[in-house]
Amino acid sequence: MTKTFGGVTAVDGASVQFQEGKVNGLIGPNGSGKTTFFNCVTGMIKPDSGSVLYRDKTITRQSPDRIARAGIGRSFQLCRVFPRMTVMENLLVAVRHTSIGRQLRSARDEEELERARGWLRRVGIDHLEHAEARNLSYGQQKLLELAGVLMGEPDTIMLDEPAGGVNPALIGRISTLVRELNAEGKTFIIVEHNMEMVMSLCDHVVVFDRGRPIAEGAPEIIQRDPRVLEAYLGV
Numbered sequence: 002m003t004k005t006f007g008g009v010t011a012v013d014g015a016s017v018q019f020q021e022g023k024v025n026g027l028i029g030p031n032g033s034g035k036t037t038f039f040n041c042v043t044g045m046i047k048p049d050s051g052s053v054l055y056r057d058k059t060i061t062r063q064s065p066d067r068i069a070r071a072g073i074g075r076s077f078q079l080c081r082v083f084p085r086m087t088v089m090e091n092l093l094v095a096v097r098h099t100s101i102g103r104q105l106r107s108a109r110d111e112e113e114l115e116r117a118r119g120w121l122r123r124v125g126i127d128h129l130e131h132a133e134a135r136n137l138s139y140g141q142q143k144l145l146e147l148a149g150v151l152m153g154e155p156d157t158i159m160l161d162e163p164a165g166g167v168n169p170a171l172i173g174r175i176s177t178l179v180r181e182l183n184a185e186g187k188t189f190i191i192v193e194h195n196m197e198m199v200m201s202l203c204d205h206v207v208v209f210d211r212g213r214p215i216a217e218g219a220p221e222i223i224q225r226d227p228r229v230l231e232a233y234l235g236v
């Protein structure tokens with residue numbers, strides 16, 4: 002896949018395969034094209050060339066809505082919630098963007114509310130159901146965003162810097178959640194700068210540098226790979 006912005010080649014002929022059923026990490030120095038790659042996969046921007054296959058079906062250049070319906074949910078680097086809506090309202094809005102949202106529109110509201118409460122309990126912010134999102138801490142807003150993603154019942158969850166700006170206790174909670182959800186069958190693809198989190202959480206890590214993968218493998222191997230050290234340290 003390739004994506005250029007003016008004269009800048011953000012993703013440069015990158016060919017990447019993530020592992021279904023695993024926690025995949027996508028790491029690399031700032032500006033190496035990770036977010037652009039995420040945005041191309043999830044339909045937020047269109048790649049100039051290349052294709053995206055999800056479970057043997059092409060989802061290249063489809064709308065974000067359709068890609069979500071295919072089973073891919075995502076969070077954003079700068080957490081996206083509606084600040085003046087309550088926590089519950091945020092979840093009910095999130096679900097309307099997905100296929101299950103469409104199905105549920107005709108179902109009883111009470112069932113939808115219960116499902117939302119279930120995810121809030123799961124991420125540990127059920128006590129904040131009636132609070133406005135802007136009154137939550139940044140970490141709590143990230144948990145709310147994650148609950149919104151889970152409302153779409155995705156099979157694959159792409160997280161853009163889940164630990165960014167979050168205190169260590171909440172990083173621990175997010176890691177535990179990822180492990181539990183993965184054990185229940187959800188695939189994860191995680192862009193993250195917090196190496197401790199990446200190394201402890203991921204089964205498989207892909208390293209980007211200058212718009213393409215330069216190494217991939219188990220975290221303990223990646224950590225010692227001279228190409229990776231070179232990309233990070235510029236030595």
Ligand code: ADP
Pocket residue numbers: 006007009010011012029030031032033034035036037038
């Ligand atoms: P990463 O997520 O690894 O930090 P990005 O995908 O954000 O990398 O950026 C890759 C390169 O593409 C950078 O040089 C960045 O400045 C450039 N870039 C990203 N988005 C845009 C955009 N919308 N317009 C122009 N340049 C962009």
